[in-house]
Amino acid sequence: MNKCMERIYNGVVKENPTFVLMLGMCPTLAVTTSATNGVGMGLSTTAVLVMSNMLISMLRKIIPDSVRMPAFIVVVASFVTIVDFLLEGFIPSLYDSLGLYIPLIVVNCIILGRAESYASKNPVLPSIFDGIGMGLGFTIGLTCIGIVRELLGSGKIFNMQVLPDSYEPLTIFILAPGAFFVLAGLVALQNKLKNKAAKKGQKEAALSSGCTEGCSSCANQSVCGGHIFPTGTDKEEKE
Amino acid sequence: MKELLLIAVGSALVNNVVLSQFLGICPFLGVSKNVKTAAGMGGAVVFVITIASFVTGLIYKFILGNKNIMDGKLEYLNTIVFILVIAALVQFVEMFLKKAMPPLYNALGVYLPLITTNCAVLGVALTNVQDGYNIFTGVINGFATAVGFLIAIVLMAGIREKIEYNDISESFQGTPIVLVTAGLMAIAFFGFSGLI
Numbered sequence: 001m002n003k004c005m006e007r008i009y010n011g012v013v014k015e016n017p018t019f020v021l022m023l024g025m026c027p028t029l030a031v032t033t034s035a036t037n038g039v040g041m042g043l044s045t046t047a048v049l050v051m052s053n054m055l056i057s058m059l060r061k062i063i064p065d066s067v068r069m070p071a072f073i074v075v076v077a078s079f080v081t082i083v084d085f086l087l088e089g090f091i092p093s094l095y096d097s098l099g100l101y102i103p104l105i106v107v108n109c110i111i112l113g114r115a116e117s118y119a120s121k122n123p124v125l126p127s128i129f130d131g132i133g134m135g136l137g138f139t140i141g142l143t144c145i146g147i148v149r150e151l152l153g154s155g156k157i158f159n160m161q162v163l164p165d166s167y168e169p170l171t172i173f174i175l176a177p178g179a180f181f182v183l184a185g186l187v188a189l190q191n192k193l194k195n196k197a198a199k200k201g202q203k204e205a206a207l208s209s210g211c212t213e214g215c216s217s218c219a220n221q222s223v224c225g226g227h228i229f230p231t232g233t234d235k236e237e238k239e
Numbered sequence: 240m241k242e243l244l245l246i247a248v249g250s251a252l253v254n255n256v257v258l259s260q261f262l263g264i265c266p267f268l269g270v271s272k273n274v275k276t277a278a279g280m281g282g283a284v285v286f287v288i289t290i291a292s293f294v295t296g297l298i299y300k301f302i303l304g305n306k307n308i309m310d311g312k313l314e315y316l317n318t319i320v321f322i323l324v325i326a327a328l329v330q331f332v333e334m335f336l337k338k339a340m341p342p343l344y345n346a347l348g349v350y351l352p353l354i355t356t357n358c359a360v361l362g363v364a365l366t367n368v369q370d371g372y373n374i375f376t377g378v379i380n381g382f383a384t385a386v387g388f389l390i391a392i393v394l395m396a397g398i399r400e401k402i403e404y405n406d407i408s409e410s411f412q413g414t415p416i417v418l419v420t421a422g423l424m425a426i427a428f429f430g431f432s433g434l435i
Contacts, residue, residue, distance in 0.1 A: 022414065025268065026358050030261035073326060077319040084318070103318040103365055107358040109265060176259045177429075180422030184415040192410040 004129035011133025017110045018141025019190055024110045027101050028142060029179040035158050038146025039139060040094040044087065044102065046135025048079045049111050050128055053119040055079075057127035060120045072115045073106070080105045110138060148182050149173045246376060247383035253432050256359050256384045257391040258425040263359035267392055268417060270350070277396035281389030283347040285382065287354050288363055291328055292381025295321050295364040296374035304368070321364045326355045359388055394424065 017023045024045070031041045052075050056063075063071045084102050087095040095102070105111070114134055119127040150156055153174035155163035172178050254260060257267045263284070270280045303313045303320060333351045336344040354360060363384050367377035398420050407416050 022268075023265075025264040026261050029264060070323065070326060073322055074319065077322050081315060081318050085315070100362060100365060100369070104262075104358045104362060106318055106322050107356050107361050109356055112356065172426075175429075176261070177422040177425035179261065180418045180425060184411070184418035184422065187418065188410040188415040191413070191415065195409060 003126055007126055007129040008133035008136065011130065011135070012137040012140060015134075016137040016141060017134055018138055018145075019187065021110075023113060024108045024138065026104065027108065028145065029183060031098055031101050032142055032146040032149055032179060032182075033153070033174050034150045034156075035143055035146035037094070037097055038142035038144075040091070041098055041101065042135070042139025042142040044083050044098070045105055045108060045110070045138055046132065048076065048083055048105055049114060049135045049138075050131035051079045052076045052111060053114060053127040053131035054124060056115045056119040057122060057124045063120075068116075068120065069112075072112055072120075076111050076115070077106045110134060144186065145179070145182055148186070149178055152182075153178060243376065243379050246372075246380050248434055249383075250380050251383040251387040251390070252428065253434055255387045255391055255428050255431075256362070257388055258421065258428045260362070262362040263357050263388055266350075266353060266357055267388075267395065267421070268414070270353075271392050271396040271399055271417075273400055274393060274396045277392045278389070279346055280350045280353075281385075281392045283350040283354060284357065284359065284388050285385040286347065287325075287329060287332060287351070288360050288385035288388075289378060289382045290332065291325050291360050292363055292367055292377045293374065294324060294328060296367060296372075296377040298324060299368050300374060317365065317368060318361075322361055325360050325364070329355050359384065391424070395421065398424075 011017070015021055018028055027041050027045070032038045052072075055075050056072060059071075059075075080103060083105070084095075087098070087102060114130060118130050122130070147157055150158075151162065152170050153172070154169045155161060155167045170178075173182065250256070256262050257264065266280055266284075271277045298320060299317070302308060303316060304311060305313075329351055333344075336347065336351075363381045367380060370380075372380055395417075399417065402416060402420065411419070
């Protein structure tokens with residue numbers, strides 16, 4: 001059971017998809033206008049991630065290596081369609097506010113990334129827990145951004161009035177630019193904490209941008225060859 | 240004609256795909272380090288989205304949305320079919336360019352495979368169906384959306400080349416400053432909303 005807990009810790013803290021790996025940026029920025037939307041999107045993605053990780057891990061010895069990408073895509077797309085219908089049927093309000101971004105879970109790099117780098121190489125149980133961990137990490141990331149944006153933009157959290165009426169809502173945080181500013185602020189905050197930790201002589205945590213894990217675990221490795229996406233290191237080397 | 244122009248301006252500038260709909264953020268942040276690669280990526284995206292909106296438009300009109308096949312109940316397959324078609328199309332375009340137009344292939348080469356996971360492509364295909372565009376309007380919409388992406392990513396790369404020389408506080412180096420820049424660009428693009 002220890003391994004499973006390790007997977008969850010890994011997903012939520014060590015390789016948090018939102019703040020550390022910076023994957024799945026489209027839904028992260030688009031649907032986090034309120035904390036509720038953030039939680040909804042996070043949990044939908046988690047459901048797809050767990051199911052697809054499970055199935056891909058079960059099928060990992062059957063799927064031929066050369067067609068694994070299309071096979072993964074079909075698996076993921078099927079689960080996304082199922083989630084799409086479930087949301088439409090049971091939580092129509094969430095379905096309306098997430099809209100186009102539900103079918104777009106298919107191209108969320110987190111899901112294909114985990115299928116490629118973890119589920120296709122590991123047994124079923126750890127893969128499921130890897131999905132849960134990554135999904136929770138993603139949900140937490142989205143919820144954090146959602147809370148900040150909703151609080152600043154309308155003075156509410158989870159649709160409950162928190163700030164006094166005299167607070168003038170900064171509407172821009174609910175509009176598109178606010179998403180970029182809030183994420184920038186949160187990443188900068190995280191960098192600051194990390195720099196502090198590094199200065200204390202602790203082991204430096206993962207780099208701040210792009211391919212954090214190094215190229216070996218990256219889904220785009222074959223085409224990128226380490227040139228395209230900036231990693232934190234090449235900048236430091238230049239300086 | 241007027242309607243087409245409105246759709247084109249609307250999807251290229253007013254509802255810019257990156258800055259107001261947040262599609263294609265990954266390449267927008269990842270491949271915008273210098274203007275040349277950004278233009279390459281933008282060009283590849285324009286190319287693929289235009290073809291993809293045409294092909295998915297055809298498939299929707301004649302198979303998935305066709306009332307004569309399964310009483311038109313195949314629409315639930317939209318997502319699965321579109322993503323597979325796009326993935327196959329990207330592969331095909333890559334092979335075709337390699338054989339037929341080597342200079343263009345050399346210019347776009349490395350960016351083509353990355354486009355499969357660019358959510359803008361699937362996003363445009365699904366929007367075309369959702370908004371009930373016919374094939375021609377869909378292609379125009381796709382092309383305009385992709386041009387919007389090209390504009391945004393090239394502008395971003397230009398700004399980032401200048402940012403390199405700036406003295407940025409330690410915690411904002413790297414991704415955060417890029418995100419702040421994108422936010423300011425998004426505000427600037429709000430100015431276009433008066434256009435239509």
